[in-house]
Amino acid sequence: MQWFRDRCAEAGLPCTHQRQVLYRALLEAKDHPGPEMLYERVKRDIPSVSLGTVYRNIKTFLDNGLIGEVSLHHGPLRLEANNTPHHHLVCRVCRKMFDLPAEQVESIHLREALPKGFHLERFVVEAHGLCAGCAAPKRTGRTH
Amino acid sequence: MQWFRDRCAEAGLPCTHQRQVLYRALLEAKDHPGPEMLYERVKRDIPSVSLGTVYRNIKTFLDNGLIGEVSLHHGPLRLEANNTPHHHLVCRVCRKMFDLPAEQVESIHLREALPKGFHLERFVVEAHGLCAGCAAPKRTGRTH
DNA sequence: TGACGGATGAGAATAATTCTCATCTAATAG
DNA sequence: CTATTAGATGAGAATTATTCTCATCCGTCA
Known part of the structure; x- marks a missing residue:
């Protein structure tokens, strides 16, 4: 997670609560989840999160090499x-x-x-x- | 194409004009096209063809091993x-x-x-x- | 040729993803 | 610690990809 915060800082990305929870969800996942799945998991911590935010941040993470697509x-x-x-x-x-x-x-x-x-x-x-x-x-x- | 007709017969699939044109379009394609692309190509021969038919037959072909997904x-x-x-x-x-x-x-x-x-x-x-x-x-x- | 089972076209329905915009918040400067 | 502000968020509309429904049509086999 510290690595994640550092990379956000480097990339000039605000390290929002949503982003941290999303990233952690993916870090802990062993099943190569898709957006819908991650949305469910993030909602456990942030019930108000929107699916759009999950998609938006997935794209941001991919663009910055923070995560990979399978x-x-x-x-x-x-x-x-x-x-x-x-x-x-x-x-x-x-x-x-x-x-x-x-x-x-x-x-x-x-x-x-x-x-x-x-x-x-x-x-x-x-x-x-x-x-x-x-x-x-x-x-x-x-x-x- | 003869191979295609034989395999249709084996599989008990009517060898319709649409199916033949669709299969030929894919045979001739070198660019690993998707359904939308194939639809465009089939339409050149059968302007009245519907996108649903293209999707339906792609699935039928895949199920019968006549074509492959990349x-x-x-x-x-x-x-x-x-x-x-x-x-x-x-x-x-x-x-x-x-x-x-x-x-x-x-x-x-x-x-x-x-x-x-x-x-x-x-x-x-x-x-x-x-x-x-x-x-x-x-x-x-x-x-x- | 005639009968019939499966195929077709049209368009509605669903799934996957992106976009718009008013509001909110993390990062930074004061 | 508060004000500022660029960028993030939530809600929901819009778009794209795919599947489904149904009335009609056609390829196959007798």
Whole structure:
């Protein structure tokens, strides 16, 4: 929590009660919760909190790197007909995706066993980075 | 396309004009489009098509394994405060997620260079499969 | 061709997220 | 410690994404 307050100060973000409770809720969560879930948890401490505040602060935290999103793929469904084994290159900024044939990636090895009870089916690999357009200097905005 | 018609027959799905045009649109797409995008493309051939039909058939295709979704993470945002390098175990059925420390996975190697212009930042690995609850026999439903 | 079960189009309903604005509060200066 | 003020908050409307309902239509099989 002290780390959180320091980062808020650095970023020039007022360290409000709502923000602290929200951040703590996420710190203590082990289940990768979504906004609705966090809203429920924050409400236990601040019954008057609004869902809008939760969304607003989640976005603020993400923009400042205080928290992370589990995947770049939330939001609208994205589809493909390609049924050959393959992975993806994903642009962190514009979220364009390109196929990466499975043979191009050496197979994944674990150093320790997975937690007991989980039945592994396959490994999915994503190469995250910047696509040609977004990596080009001088241009900041996302393409979509 | 013949493959598509055969699979429809196997699955007992009427092979309607809308379905064929939708499937072809996705076959030809290289950009991992979403429903809205596919709707636009199908409309070029069938101006009267409805968005509901596009959504309905996308779901039908997914349920029958005719097409794939790019990631298990579309839908509501999922968050985490854990800022140590780590990957995730993801249950294909209930979509619960568990952390997998980065050290537990041997580093990724490519057999060929990535397409020129893509600036790689990191590899994200996801272990997809069934969690203990969903792998248990006799129970089919997802937990959420 | 005829019958019928499932598919379609239109639009309402629901879920997920963002926005607007009047009011309030954390941070800073006095 | 109080005043100031930029930015945060709560309420609820607006927007976007997706699913559902139902009357009508069409692909499949006999």
